Amino acid sequence: PVALWLDCDTGHDDAFAILLSSCCPAVRVLGISTVYGNAPLGHTTYNTCAILKAIGREDVDVYAGASKPFCRSAAHAPDIHGASGLDGTTYLTAPSVPAKSDRTAIEAMYAALISQPPGTAWLVATGALTNAALLFAVHPDLVNHIAGLSVMGGAIGDGFTNAPMGTVAGEGERIGNWTPWAEFNIYCDPEAAQAVFSNEPLAAKTTLIPLDLTHQMLATREVRHALLYGGRTPSASADAPTPVRKLFQEILVFFAQTYADVFGLKDGPPLHDPLAVAACFAPEIFDDIGGERFAVSVITEGEHGVDTLVRGSSQCGRTVATMLQVGQTGVRIPRKLDSRLLWEMLDRCLSVAEKR
Ligand code: BDR
Numbered sequence: 001p002v003a004l005w006l007d008c009d010t011g012h013d014d015a016f017a018i019l020l021s022s023c024c025p026a027v028r029v030l031g032i033s034t035v036y037g038n039a040p041l042g043h044t045t046y047n048t049c050a051i052l053k054a055i056g057r058e059d060v061d062v063y064a065g066a067s068k069p070f071c072r073s074a075a076h077a078p079d080i081h082g083a084s085g086l087d088g089t090t091y092l093t094a095p096s097v098p099a100k101s102d103r104t105a106i107e108a109m110y111a112a113l114i115s116q117p118p119g120t121a122w123l124v125a126t127g128a129l130t131n132a133a134l135l136f137a138v139h140p141d142l143v144n145h146i147a148g149l150s151v152m153g154g155a156i157g158d159g160f161t162n163a164p165m166g167t168v169a170g171e172g173e174r175i176g177n178w179t180p181w182a183e184f185n186i187y188c189d190p191e192a193a194q195a196v197f198s199n200e201p202l203a204a205k206t207t208l209i210p211l212d213l214t215h216q217m218l219a220t221r222e223v224r225h226a227l228l229y230g231g232r233t234p235s236a237s238a239d240a241p242t243p244v245r246k247l248f249q250e251i252l253v254f255f256a257q258t259y260a261d262v263f264g265l266k267d268g269p270p271l272h273d274p275l276a277v278a279a280c281f282a283p284e285i286f287d288d289i290g291g292e293r294f295a296v297s298v299i300t301e302g303e304h305g306v307d308t309l310v311r312g313s314s315q316c317g318r319t320v321a322t323m324l325q326v327g328q329t330g331v332r333i334p335r336k337l338d339s340r341l342l343w344e345m346l347d348r349c350l351s352v353a354e355k356r
């Protein structure tokens with residue numbers, strides 16, 4: 001199995017990233033760190049521990065990381081994830097095992113990753129990049145040791161010629177989900193993101209999963225139904241959905257409602273975060289179009305509002321991706337994916353979790 005450390009801000013899609021990291025036989029999760037984001041750090045940490053309890057993996061160590069960005073106020077997303085960061089389910093109970101505090105999240109991440117054989121372990125970030133940027137600043141030797149860094153974040157738009165979300169060419173068009181230009185994780189701590197993408201040896205090992213890609217992974221009504229029943233016949237009462245399947249179903253139903261309310265996206269919400277986990281071990285899901293590589297930079301100037309979805313025209317937090325020439329090293333940004341393969345994988349993870 002592929003060893004990885006997950007750094008997340010547990011909201012609805014992070015919960016699926018935890019499921020994939022902790023219940024997929026192809027993965028060995030080394031530990032999980034948390035960051036502020038979808039909700040304040042106390043909530044994202046609690047949600048992480050509660051999800052691990054629900055899937056029978058309270059043996060996985062959890063460490064609480066940064067509660068705010070380096071040099072800004074923390075943004076949160078109650079419009080999308082509710083005040084708790086994981087609103088909408090009745091199937092979560094209080095964790096029995098709290099987050100550990102014998103050392104800092106940064107030291108726990110470093111110890112876990114550096115103890116793996118060189119070139120084998122991944123760091124996956126599905127929240128703001130504050131913890132990740134701090135980790136590589138404090139421990140620069142880690143860059144050469146890890147297999148890679150996989151990040152859910154950013155919106156490319158025009159950087160791709162066939163971007164499914166369109167460009168910000170006309171009034172009302174947008175590529176971001178927090179501002180017209182910026183995706184939430186990058187927007188939260190643009191300086192941290194810039195530190196990661198401008199670290200050349202790190203960028204050469206980084207895979208970026210932007211909104212352009214995650215909007216190809218919609219949790220449609222059909223997908224939600226299939227996940228709830230896991231191939232069983234809905235009519236047979238003996239085959240009623242298990243609590244763990246009901247939990248993940250309720251998570252998707254809430255997420256679908258907020259995406260419909262806030263973005264008018266009626267087909268189903270994009271399941272962003274598990275894609276960053278899958279990128280470490282399941283290349284068959286992604287289409288890389290000839291191994292393209294990109295130089296990525298983050299705009300750090302401009303207005304930075306944190307209270308709720310920002311609709312202004314500021315470009316702060318925008319990721320600018322420039323395609324590099326063949327043979328140059330840079331960030332990998334797949335363009336297309338086969339969502340069916342990942343849904344099937346998540347379904348198998350639920351089967352593993354319900355037997356625990
Ligand atoms: C990202 O922001 C968060 O709300 C989600 O969990 C995901 O990581 C999508 O922009």
Ligand code: CA
Nearest residue numbers: 009014126127
């Ligand atoms: Ca997230």
